Structures are given as C-alpha cells and as structure tokens.
Amino acid sequence: xxxxxxxxxxxxxxxxxxxxxWGTFTLKSAFQPIxxxxxxxxxxxxxxxxxxxxRDGEPVPPSVFFPSIPPLDRFHVETLCRTLHLLNxxxxxxxxxxxxxxxxxxxxxxxxxxxxxxxxxRLVLHEANxxxxxxxxxxxxxxxxxxxxLYRFVEALRQHGYRxxxxxxxxxxxxxxxxxxxxxxxxxxxxxWITRLMESGPGFALxxxxxxxxxxxxxxxxxxxxxxxxxxxxxxRSGASMVQGYVxxxxxxxxxxxxxxxxPRRDISSIGEPSRAxxxxxxxxxxxxxLPIRTASPNRISRxxxxxxxxxx
Numbered sequence: 001x002x003x004x005x006x007x008x009x010x011x012x013x014x015x016x017x018x019x020x021x022w023g024t025f026t027l028k029s030a031f032q033p034i035x036x037x038x039x040x041x042x043x044x045x046x047x048x049x050x051x052x053x054x055r056d057g058e059p060v061p062p063s064v065f066f067p068s069i070p071p072l073d074r075f076h077v078e079t080l081c082r083t084l085h086l087l088n089x090x091x092x093x094x095x096x097x098x099x100x101x102x103x104x105x106x107x108x109x110x111x112x113x114x115x116x117x118x119x120x121x122r123l124v125l126h127e128a129n130x131x132x133x134x135x136x137x138x139x140x141x142x143x144x145x146x147x148x149x150l151y152r153f154v155e156a157l158r159q160h161g162y163r164x165x166x167x168x169x170x171x172x173x174x175x176x177x178x179x180x181x182x183x184x185x186x187x188x189x190x191x192x193w194i195t196r197l198m199e200s201g202p203g204f205a206l207x208x209x210x211x212x213x214x215x216x217x218x219x220x221x222x223x224x225x226x227x228x229x230x231x232x233x234x235x236x237r238s239g240a241s242m243v244q245g246y247v248x249x250x251x252x253x254x255x256x257x258x259x260x261x262x263x264p265r266r267d268i269s270s271i272g273e274p275s276r277a278x279x280x281x282x283x284x285x286x287x288x289x290x291l292p293i294r295t296a297s298p299n300r301i302s303r304x305x306x307x308x309x310x311x312x313x
Contacts (some may be wrong), residue, residue: 009080010087018087020282022073025065027081028052029088030251032098033258034244035223041305044258046098046136047083050251060283075107078133079117083124086135088254090128096205100136100165103143108153116158132161136186141168141177147181154182165222172193179219187214191245198234208238215239 004272011019020027030052036045053065069077082101108114125132137157144150154164156192167185170193179187189207197203211221223235226245235243252258 001299008159008175010083015255016091017277018084018091020084022077022297024055025060026054027084028054029254031085031089031093031256031258032244032251033249035248036069036242037240039234042243042248044094046100047080047089047093047258048100048138048244049089049102051081051084052251052253059220074104074139075113077116078102080109080121081164081193082121083242086121086124088128089202092234092255093258095191098134098163100138102140102167102239103136103153103157105142105153108140109144111152114153114194114205118156121183122160135162137162138165138167138188139182139184151181154239168224171208173208184219186220186222186241188222188224189240191223194223194235194296198231204234204238207308211239239249 004100009021011021013019017029022237024137025250030050031047032049032050033044035042051062053062055059085099085101093099108117121135125135139150141156144153146177157164164182165188166182166184166187168190169179169187170190194207197207209221214221220241221239222229222242222244223238223240224244226232226235227247229247232243232247233244267274
C-alpha cells in the first residue's frame with residue numbers, strides 16, 4: 001500500500017504523538033475543545049485541530065507560517081497538517097469525540113487532487129484507528145475556482161462518510177449563499193462577527209434568528225472565539241448548539257490533558273462571573289433579558305483558561 005504525502009514527513013515521538021517536518025519548520029498538533037450546551041451545562045463534544053509551527057526551536061505564528069508557503073507546496077503542507085491532527089487524535093483524544101479539520105476549497109480545483117487528498121485521509125484514518133464518522137471537514141472561507149467545483153468537492157467528502165462544516169460564517173465568501181449551496185451539517189460563526197452582533201439588542205435578535213433558521217434546517221451551530229463570560233451567557237441564550245473559546249479552554253499541544261473534562265457535565269454558571277455585570281447592563285439597555293444566575297456546582301469548570309499558554313495564543 002502506498003504511503004500518503006502527509007505520512008512521508010512524520011516523526012513519531014516517544015510519547016506516541018507525531019510531529020511533522022517541512023523544510024526548516026517543525027509542526028505540532030494542538031487541539032481546542034468544542035463544548036455542547038445541554039440543559040444549562042457544558043460537555044466536550046469535539047476538538048478542533050490547530051497547527052503550531054516552530055523553527056530552530058522558536059514558535060512561529062500560524063499567521064506567519066502559512067502565507068510563507070509557496071503556492072506549489074500549499075496542498076502538500078495542508079495534507080501534512082491534517083495527517084498530524086488525525087494521527088494525534090487517535091493517540092490522545094476520546095474515541096467518542098468528533099475532530100474538526102480544515103480544508104481550503106481553493107486547493108481542490110480538479111478531480112485528481114481531490115481523489116489524492118481523500119485517498120491520503122483514508123490511509124491516515126486507518127493507521128490512526130479513527131472512524132470516518134468522527135471527522136468534521138471545515139470548509140474555510142477561501143473562494144473556490146467555481147461553485148460547481150466546490151459542490152463536487154463537498155459531495156466527495158460526504159461520500160466518504162465525513163460531516164461538513166462551513167467555517168467563519170459571516171466573513172468573506174462564507175455567507176448564506178454558501179450555506180444554501182453546500183447544505184452543511186454544522187455552521188461555525190466568525191468570532192469577530194458574532195461579538196459585534198452580541199453588543200446590541202437588534203444584533204443579538206438577528207443572531208438568534210439565524211441560529212433558529214439553521215436549527216430548523218437540521219444544521220448545528222458553533223460560536224467561535226468566546227473569550228468572556230457575558231459572551232457565553234448570550235451564546236446559550238441564542239440557542240447555539242456549541243461554543244469554543246479561551247473562556248472555556250485554550251488549545252493544548254498533543255498529548256493534551258483534556259481528559260480532566262471527560263467526566264460528567266459541568267455547571268457553567270461561574271465562568272466569567274466578573275463579566276456578567278456587563279452582560280446584564282447590555283441586556284437591560286437593549287431589552288435583552290439576562291440569563292439567570294445559577295448556583296455553581298462543586299465540580300464546575302475553573303474560571304482560569306485551561307491549557308498551555310506558551311506559543312498557543
């Protein structure tokens with residue numbers, strides 16, 4: 001059996017995790033939990049794979065690393081990143097948790113490229129002992145060469161048993177037209193956009209209406225970039241299915257310590273308590289009723305962001 005492009009650039013570590021090598025860069029996987037709301041409580045339902053590059057032992061921001069990749073190498077580097085996330089998910093994440101991984105649709109403009117990518121994923125999933133049903137393919141906001149090519153690519157992902165998420169809804173080309181064309185299973189709302197909407201009564205009403213519209217279509221929603229308690233309150237109030245952000249947990253390099261969360265669901269009432277005054281004030285001025293303040297349970301999530309801070313912000 002042939003080996004994937006991604007597997008050709010992998011180094012296995014003594015702790016069972018995998019590290020990637022691309023030129024002078026070392027690449028590591030980090031995972032950030034995605035939490036689901038259930039009856040006023042939160043539990044981890046998924047993780048997003050995030051790449052953490054370094055050169056000569058020094059962290060390199062992803063915003064610097066990815067633009068530095070020559071166009072001819074972008075497909076191979078993205079394949080390597082997905083490979084790392086899948087291998088490390090198989091080693092250190094719960095076997096029940098979903099795994100979100102990114103796909104830049106601008107890289108999949110012909111059938112051969114798509115078939116190569118999906119073949120590679122099958123090889124990696126087999127090696128990692130990860131079921132396809134756990135994989136959520138995030139279609140990022142980049143523009144595809146054509147809507148027809150984008151649709152064919154997404155359909156190919158579905159045929160392999162993967163779920164589809166549209167990333168950064170509300171920014172660039174990730175708009176309602178893309179939702180209508182792709183009919184995703186999940187929509188991830190752009191962090192900056194939802195924060196702006198939450199800051200006013202009419203904005204929050206619009207946000208809640210969009211969540212309701214997607215729910216009626218059977219589409220789950222994720223609010224990204226939740227960094228303060230008042231945002232978490234309003235995310236729950238809006239009816240969002242899931243939330244992700246530093247107020248809950250920061251990304252952690254593999255192997256992670258997120259097993260601490262693999263316990264019964266935790267009360268979220270105490271998260272970001274200092275920010276609740278702002279939420280109540282904003283709600284009062286914009287005619288949004290605040291969420292009730294619940295009594296915190298003894299096993300509540302810590303108020304401190306969870307995870308390693310170095311090189312991961």
